[in-house]
Amino acid sequence: MTSEAVAVREPNLWQRLWRPLSTRLCLILLGLYTLAAVYGEVVYRVAEHRDTVAPYNEIHMGSRYVPPMTVVEWAEHTLPDGTVVPARTHRYILGSDNLGRDVLQRLIQGARIAFHVGIVTSLIAIPLGVLLGCLGGYFGGNVDRFVVWICATVSAMPGLLFILAITMIAGKGLMGIYLGIGLTTWVGVCRSIRGEVLKHRDRAYVQAAKVLGYSWPRILFLHILPNVMHIVLINFSIRFPAAVGTEVFISFLGIGVQGEPSWGIMINNARARLWQGIWWELTFVSLAIFLLVLIFNHLADAIRDLCDPALRNRKA
Amino acid sequence: MRRYILQRILEMIPTTFGVLLLTFILFYVVGGSPARTVLGQHATQEAIASFNAVNGYDKPLFCGNWYTVDAIHHDTAGKPELAFPLGPGTYRFDRPAALTLKRTDGSEIRREIGRTETTVPEGWRLTEAKGGYTAVERRTDHFFDSQLWHYLCNLTHLDLGMSVDTKQPVITVLKEGILPTLSLTVPILLFGSLTGVIFGLLCAASQGGILDRGILFVSTLLMSVNYVVWILLGQYLLGFSWPVFPIWGYESAYYLVLPVLIGIVSALGTDVRFYRAAILDEVYRPYVRTAISKGVSRSRILFVHVLRNSLVPIVTYISLGIPYLFTGSLLLETFFGIPGLGSVSINAINSADMSVIRAVVIFGALIYQVVNLLTDIAYGWLDPRIRIAA
Numbered sequence A: 001m002t003s004e005a006v007a008v009r010e011p012n013l014w015q016r017l018w019r020p021l022s023t024r025l026c027l028i029l030l031g032l033y034t035l036a037a038v039y040g041e042v043v044y045r046v047a048e049h050r051d052t053v054a055p056y057n058e059i060h061m062g063s064r065y066v067p068p069m070t071v072v073e074w075a076e077h078t079l080p081d082g083t084v085v086p087a088r089t090h091r092y093i094l095g096s097d098n099l100g101r102d103v104l105q106r107l108i109q110g111a112r113i114a115f116h117v118g119i120v121t122s123l124i125a126i127p128l129g130v131l132l133g134c135l136g137g138y139f140g141g142n143v144d145r146f147v148v149w150i151c152a153t154v155s156a157m158p159g160l161l162f163i164l165a166i167t168m169i170a171g172k173g174l175m176g177i178y179l180g181i182g183l184t185t186w187v188g189v190c191r192s193i194r195g196e197v198l199k200h201r202d203r204a205y206v207q208a209a210k211v212l213g214y215s216w217p218r219i220l221f222l223h224i225l226p227n228v229m230h231i232v233l234i235n236f237s238i239r240f241p242a243a244v245g246t247e248v249f250i251s252f253l254g255i256g257v258q259g260e261p262s263w264g265i266m267i268n269n270a271r272a273r274l275w276q277g278i279w280w281e282l283t284f285v286s287l288a289i290f291l292l293v294l295i296f297n298h299l300a301d302a303i304r305d306l307c308d309p310a311l312r313n314r315k316a
Numbered sequence B: 001m002r003r004y005i006l007q008r009i010l011e012m013i014p015t016t017f018g019v020l021l022l023t024f025i026l027f028y029v030v031g032g033s034p035a036r037t038v039l040g041q042h043a044t045q046e047a048i049a050s051f052n053a054v055n056g057y058d059k060p061l062f063c064g065n066w067y068t069v070d071a072i073h074h075d076t077a078g079k080p081e082l083a084f085p086l087g088p089g090t091y092r093f094d095r096p097a098a099l100t101l102k103r104t105d106g107s108e109i110r111r112e113i114g115r116t117e118t119t120v121p122e123g124w125r126l127t128e129a130k131g132g133y134t135a136v137e138r139r140t141d142h143f144f145d146s147q148l149w150h151y152l153c154n155l156t157h158l159d160l161g162m163s164v165d166t167k168q169p170v171i172t173v174l175k176e177g178i179l180p181t182l183s184l185t186v187p188i189l190l191f192g193s194l195t196g197v198i199f200g201l202l203c204a205a206s207q208g209g210i211l212d213r214g215i216l217f218v219s220t221l222l223m224s225v226n227y228v229v230w231i232l233l234g235q236y237l238l239g240f241s242w243p244v245f246p247i248w249g250y251e252s253a254y255y256l257v258l259p260v261l262i263g264i265v266s267a268l269g270t271d272v273r274f275y276r277a278a279i280l281d282e283v284y285r286p287y288v289r290t291a292i293s294k295g296v297s298r299s300r301i302l303f304v305h306v307l308r309n310s311l312v313p314i315v316t317y318i319s320l321g322i323p324y325l326f327t328g329s330l331l332l333e334t335f336f337g338i339p340g341l342g343s344v345s346i347n348a349i350n351s352a353d354m355s356v357i358r359a360v361v362i363f364g365a366l367i368y369q370v371v372n373l374l375t376d377i378a379y380g381w382l383d384p385r386i387r388i389a390a
Helices: A003-007 A013-018 A021-050 A103-139 A141-156 A159-170 A174-184 A187-200 A204-211 A216-252 A263-274 A280-307 A309-314 B002-030 B035-039 B045-055 B147-156 B170-205 B210-224 B227-241 B254-283 B286-294 B298-327 B330-336 B341-350 B354-382 B384-389
Strands: A070-074 A088-092 B066-069 B072-074 B080-082 B089-093 B097-103 B108-113 B118-120 B124-131 B136-139
Touching (some): A021 A280, A103 A174, A103 A187, A103 A263, A141 A187, A159 A174, A159 A216, A159 B002, A159 B354, A204 A216, A216 A263, A263 B227, A280 B210, A280 B227, B002 B354, B080 B124, B089 B124, B118 B124, B170 B254, B170 B330, B170 B341, B170 B354, B227 B330, B286 B298, B298 B341, B298 B354, B341 B354, B354 B384
Antiparallel strands (some): A070 A088, B072 B080, B089 B136, B097 B108
16 A cells, blocks of 8 residues: 555545535535525514514515516605605515515525524434433443333324424424424434444444443443434434424414414415415425425435445445 | 234333323323313413313322312402312311301301311312411322323223313214225325335336436425425316316315325325335345346346335335324315314314314324234234244
């Protein structure tokens, strides 16, 4: 082996994801979605801070159901508190809804809420699943029996209904959604982590660490956990779109987000007008959800193929 | 075989207990009494307390000898008094109190008690209590006379409470909903798995080819479309733009075609990808290589040898969907006006009818247990290795 061959480093996961065109495109689009969500967060915070009506909630009854790319002149008007809003023109890039609100602005807010849901539910479910899975896999015996029992119990619950029941008990709003999705979907990551830790438990490096007298938290979380982290990444890329889809469903039913334009609420709002030819709101919301979920599905496939060589032979 | 089945049944007990405990914690410990939802926001303290007493919501959660009765009302001077008369039972006050007991015929007795307990006999009511007490406690019938106990007892009697919305026993609501639900979900499962396996086989047969990649690509697209969008799209295209199917009602099998179609298509992407992976898992096994070297034809290897062996993960995958046959499809039923358990659940959610939601959740979880048991028994029957290992 020459010295150059040794010097070449194995590309890491991100480099290998960046190389193919399809996953690179996905990463770029995901970046754009993230930017939109961050922009939405800023708009939301600014409106909250100034205590004004946010642009995505501004009602203009004069320009209802305006098709995409229409420029509308908003006349000068006076707010109830006496401030005069000067006349201005506005371009509805993606049209307006039944109250003359800007679909594009609302779509961005929807992205903000989708990211909130995807991230917060992951922050609830992944640590829970990882902790239980690690403990069960490492200690075995009664601890493991307990972990397996909890997993079996939670997975026996009828998925969506269980989430809806938790959402209802926790109260309408985002908190209910976070808890409902977060507390029910940790079983998958728990099971995979447990299986993986079980494999690592008797490996030489763990034996060596035990011989050195390291404490079990140190062995488990500093030595074993980094070796099974790819499962967390795969699980995140699968759960994010699933959580977004569930949020759309719950908000669509009206027990989710209140008073803010979630994608589910927008679909529910737009579906009644579809029959009258108001196609834009529903179409753009559907496309936004579709694209985000598609990006994550594709990335999940790519990450799984990169991390799990055993699966690679299945790939076309 | 009998030992194996017995063992599986024994293994089912802790999970079933876990399910009951989890639903209890969710609906009783966290959820609390539904009195306010049922009686409205302006219900009096007496009405709420009597609702709780009738339904057992004031009992201790898990076990205990005493439980607090929410019967204290503070008058304008801030002195405690009883908000409503207390019925027969054994009570104790945390401070000495002067009690007045009344009988239905009007006779009266007065009792001074310290912190010791006092018993109100049958036919009497405790109408007044004077003193500086802050809590009234009532003795339970026995140590395990708790909400958990009553919950389990009611379940064994199939008493799931009353539906607040429809004023019917919940069990009747479930019975009425099960048939429409099954008529929708069973065809979806049957035709869905069949279509999925066919496409999975097509993929495996042309692994790496145009057809395989095409189907895989379309599957990824299909699984990215939101379920809500599938329904709206299906209703719009096949019910409105090109009106071949009715979009509302439950009158004949024809009304079920469109929802079944949507149910199949919306799950097809995920299914095909799973079936393809399950079939390809078998393709690299040594027995396939042996068959190839023996000169067995390609189609015979795929359809006879490989398909048969990959049936185990496929059957597992399908069996996971069986519990959902019974709880139904929430949105499909609501959108198409099918009076099954799915639309029952949605109505219950919209009217905050907790007893119905609770019943459907428990029902679904218990069905899951039964299906799991049956699947395990089927495995043991199909595969001697599993039976012997156990």
